[in-house]
Amino acid sequence: MRIPFTRLVRPRAALLALWLAVAAALAGVAIAAAGDTAWSPVIYPAQRLPLVFSHAAHLGRGTPCDACHPDAATSRSAVDDLLPTEAACRACHPIDRSQPGRAQPDRMVPGAPPVACRTCHPGYTGGDVARVYLPPPPIKFDHAAHRSAPCATCHGDLRAVDLATTQHLPTMATCLACHRDPAPHLRPRAQVFAMDAPRATPAHAAALARAAHVESPRRMTDCSTCHR
Numbered sequence: 001m002r003i004p005f006t007r008l009v010r011p012r013a014a015l016l017a018l019w020l021a022v023a024a025a026l027a028g029v030a031i032a033a034a035g036d037t038a039w040s041p042v043i044y045p046a047q048r049l050p051l052v053f054s055h056a057a058h059l060g061r062g063t064p065c066d067a068c069h070p071d072a073a074t075s076r077s078a079v080d081d082l083l084p085t086e087a088a089c090r091a092c093h094p095i096d097r098s099q100p101g102r103a104q105p106d107r108m109v110p111g112a113p114p115v116a117c118r119t120c121h122p123g124y125t126g127g128d129v130a131r132v133y134l135p136p137p138p139i140k141f142d143h144a145a146h147r148s149a150p151c152a153t154c155h156g157d158l159r160a161v162d163l164a165t166t167q168h169l170p171t172m173a174t175c176l177a178c179h180r181d182p183a184p185h186l187r188p189r190a191q192v193f194a195m196d197a198p199r200a201t202p203a204h205a206a207a208l209a210r211a212a213h214v215e216s217p218r219r220m221t222d223c224s225t226c227h228r
């Protein structure tokens, strides 16, 4: 299944994204994370997301990020696959591989009898299942080093989002806004899944920054810190 984000690969949009990113980096100005030209299709290539899934429906019921992304806090490389397998869904949704075409009941609620495969795998009529694939971004990034940063700082507020896409990955402006002065952006680790964690006091923020071993501002904003 083609996903709409392939439109990001338009050469002119890519060129514009590049110029915006260079201009922002050189001028030190944060560009707003709005419009599909703000994300680089080189750093975040088109993804395949043939899955029916709603972050909103699940977060609205209080399921925390780590129920489905348990390795996000400890991942040491941008190459790691942090997406849930079917096993994470089975914790609440029974799935019976011997009844692929089952259509009833169509309500998808925990404890209910198994639903049709196409409830999650769109258009599935048998045979191979189209797989989800996120190409690893060619960037140096380490979730574990960012354990004191709320998920929402980089991924936005997913409470109104169905499928998360490249549009929910951080722009360079988001990275730099924090790297220039990390302390005010950090939170106690117990609060990183919260969407509206209150700001830490200045003294607490400074302690969090010390604990995170923040390097010099020059090093934190050096191109080679993030780019290969």
Ligand code: HEC
Binding pocket: 065, 066, 069, 072, 073, 077, 078, 079, 080, 081, 082, 083, 134, 136, 137, 141, 142, 143, 146, 149, 150, 151, 152, 153, 154, 155, 169, 170, 192, 193
């Ligand atoms: C400082 C920014 C930042 C923070 C904070 C952050 N992430 Fe990420 N996240 C990224 C970047 C950059 C990527 C793309 C590179 C990668 O996959 O590691 C990413 C990718 C992901 C992915 C997709 C990975 C894949 O399989 O390709 C998931 C899932 C994710 N993050 C979940 C989380 C969760 C849950 C939290 C909170 C515990 C979190 N992230 C905190 C920046 C961040």
Ligand code: HEC
Binding pocket: 052, 053, 054, 057, 058, 061, 063, 067, 068, 084, 085, 086, 088, 089, 090, 091, 092, 093, 108, 109, 110, 119, 120
């Ligand atoms: C902690 C329990 C839990 C887990 C884990 C879980 N779900 Fe759900 N899911 C629910 C509940 C509860 C609903 C009903 C939501 C509603 O109707 O508001 C639901 C509804 C859905 C629906 C129907 C969505 C809609 O908009 O009505 C789909 C599709 C779905 N889940 C897919 C998944 C997939 C895929 C996974 C695994 C990646 C998963 N779920 C993991 C509890 C869970």
Ligand code: HEC
Binding pocket: 051, 084, 085, 086, 089, 093, 095, 096, 097, 098, 099, 100, 101, 115, 116, 117, 118, 119, 120, 121, 129, 130, 131, 132, 133
């Ligand atoms: C509640 C949602 C949900 C339902 C219902 C569901 N799946 Fe999945 N399935 C997933 C998720 C999430 C993945 C992981 C995404 C991926 O690997 O592309 C997955 C992965 C798979 C995979 C590849 C990984 C593996 O385990 O081999 C196959 C094959 C598969 N599903 C078959 C089925 C079949 C057949 C049915 C119907 C009997 C079904 N699924 C019903 C959510 C679901």
Ligand code: HEC
Binding pocket: 047, 049, 051, 053, 055, 058, 059, 063, 064, 065, 066, 067, 068, 069, 083, 084, 132, 134, 151, 152, 155, 158, 162, 163, 164, 165, 166, 168, 169, 193
């Ligand atoms: C019930 C399971 C579930 C929960 C809870 C959940 N996610 Fe996800 N997440 C998924 C699935 C399934 C995907 C793959 C489909 C998609 O992209 O939405 C995904 C994808 C992502 C991606 C990859 C986006 C991309 O395409 O590059 C990020 C980032 C992410 N989730 C962050 C979060 C954060 C942050 C939270 C907590 C606020 C969270 N998720 C809670 C199941 C979940």
Ligand code: HEC
Binding pocket: 014, 017, 018, 021, 022, 025, 026, 038, 039, 040, 041, 042, 043, 044, 139, 170, 171, 172, 173, 175, 176, 179, 220, 221, 222, 223, 224, 225, 226, 227
């Ligand atoms: C803190 C991490 C970080 C630093 C430091 C950083 N970048 Fe980036 N850069 C990113 C991320 C993440 C992206 C992809 C997201 C986006 O498109 O905004 C990106 C994207 C880019 C792109 C677009 C790439 C393309 O081919 O489409 C260019 C060009 C770029 N950066 C240049 C620079 C330059 C020049 C510097 C040094 C002045 C720099 N960056 C410093 C994180 C960083």
Ligand code: HEC
Binding pocket: 139, 140, 141, 142, 145, 146, 149, 150, 153, 154, 170, 171, 172, 174, 175, 176, 178, 179, 182, 185, 186, 209, 212, 213, 214, 215, 225, 226
């Ligand atoms: C909310 C604040 C915040 C944001 C946003 C943020 N960072 Fe960081 N980053 C930090 C802190 C704090 C450190 C120091 C932690 C350490 O080195 O252990 C750091 C360190 C790093 C390092 C070097 C340390 C290491 O061990 O990997 C890299 C590379 C990096 N960040 C990349 C990125 C990229 C790429 C982005 C955007 C995609 C980003 N950061 C966004 C706070 C942030």
